[in-house]
Amino acid sequence: MSSVLPLSAALLSLLTAAPKTPAPALAAGPSPQVAERLIGAALTEGHAYARLAELTDGIGPRLSGSEGEKAAVAWAKRSFEADGVKVWLEPVKVPRWVRGTESGRVPGTERYREHRLALMALGGSVGTPAEGLTAEVIEVRSLEEVAALGEKVKGKVVLFNHSMTVAADYGKAAALRTRGASVAAKAGAVGMLVRSLATASLRSPHTGAMRYDEDGPRIPAAAVSVEDAELLHRLLAGGPVKVELKLGCQTLPDADSFNVVAEVPGREKPREVVLLGAHLDSWDVGTGAHDDGAGVVMVMEAARLLGKLKPAPRRTVRVVLFANEENGLKGGRAYAEAHAGELANHVAALEMDAGGFKPLGVALRAGPGGAELVAPWLKPLEALGAGSILQGDAGGADISPLIPARVPFVGVRVDSSRYFDVHHSEADTLDKVDAKELAQATAAVAWVSYVLAEVPGVLPRPEAPPPAEAPKTPSGAPVGAPKPSAP
Ligand SMILES: [Zn+2]
Structure with a gap:
């Protein structure tokens, strides 16, 4: 299947149309040229899908502690380097269970x-x-x-x-x-x-x-x-x-693994971090195409495209490909611990872990005024049907350890209604991922990441949770579960 997608002239003009009379508050609003570059590239270049083929058909399943997981870490590091994005590995001890x-x-x-x-x-x-x-x-x-x-x-x-x-x-x-x-x-x-x-x-x-x-x-x-x-x-x-x-089946001694961390430094406020997350591990069956290969290639592509922008976005965009979401959440916990000192500077976190489906809109977990800050900047996503703020929470298992630090969460919600047809089964393979839907979701992630890194203000932080709630995912679902409405 060709991975290059045709982008109609009409769509391009919709994406890039400048407002006739920009409101004063938006004078420093998103530039149509940047929207065209990010969204256009994500929709037409087929880069995310090609990467997903490397990860699924090339490397295959990647349960924590397995050879596949090691290969995936090396692949991710190599890929960021090839994109010219700064990358490093942070150690995580992971459980090792074999079937x-x-x-x-x-x-x-x-x-x-x-x-x-x-x-x-x-x-x-x-x-x-x-x-x-x-x-x-x-x-x-x-x-x-x-x-x-x-x-x-x-x-x-x-x-x-x-x-x-x-x-x-x-x-x-x-x-x-x-x-x-x-x-x-x-x-x-x-x-x-x-x-x-x-x-x-x-x-x-x-x-x-x-x-x-x-x-x-x-x-x-x-x-x-x-x-x-x-x-x-x-x-x-x-x-x-x-x-x-x-x-x-049996449990072997814990193994050494890594969170793969990559960064596009901000031009003006490099210490303010917008975190983009997905998990690199998968179950040992199928090839983890939707769960969570799709999320991985979306956030990698966002970093690649943002890294090419001159000038760079205002804030730092940091991608974390978490280890061990499926059977331990050790990667998410290790990140929160290792970066405890800078979580106050994490201005937003976005995790993609609900499949590579068509984007529906943006969800927020932030204090009052968050929607008003972000909504006007979502216009370029209207042509994809993903330009509005949706009801409901944003979150993700790997970023849930950031809840006590009151990091605002932003979600690009996708249509996960068919996610559980294949989730955690032999059927979660590349053929289930529609290249066009993956490209659309990637475009939305790239754009929302840019918005969070560029918008003049930062999202108000959400209320602190009651202490007992902190380690759960937003749906109250256990570790290994994807997001709520994405379930
Ligand atoms: Zn997942």
């Missing part, structure tokens, strides 16, 4: 024949004994239901079935995946299955992070395909059902 071989089946009975299960261990799960574990299944819909069942859970494999059908359900259903094993183990269960958190399925299981309570028992945990959760549900209606699980 091994895995399988599951429903042994046949006189009532039904044997069925293979399409399953995938959850990241962080312990393995089963080598010979596997066989037990009866008990189906629940919620964490609360486990406690209500009492003794009935003992010695069973708990199946967390749920009714996620749209992206917005993700935050709720994710708690079953992350917490289900510990809740079930405490009640005496010997294994845990969760229906894949998916909005479409061709019998593909979707993995994701889980965590055990520090002092509780640890039981093997896996996601089954939506179809297999439905099968188990039907078989259970007719009487007891056993499953056999063989999971070869």
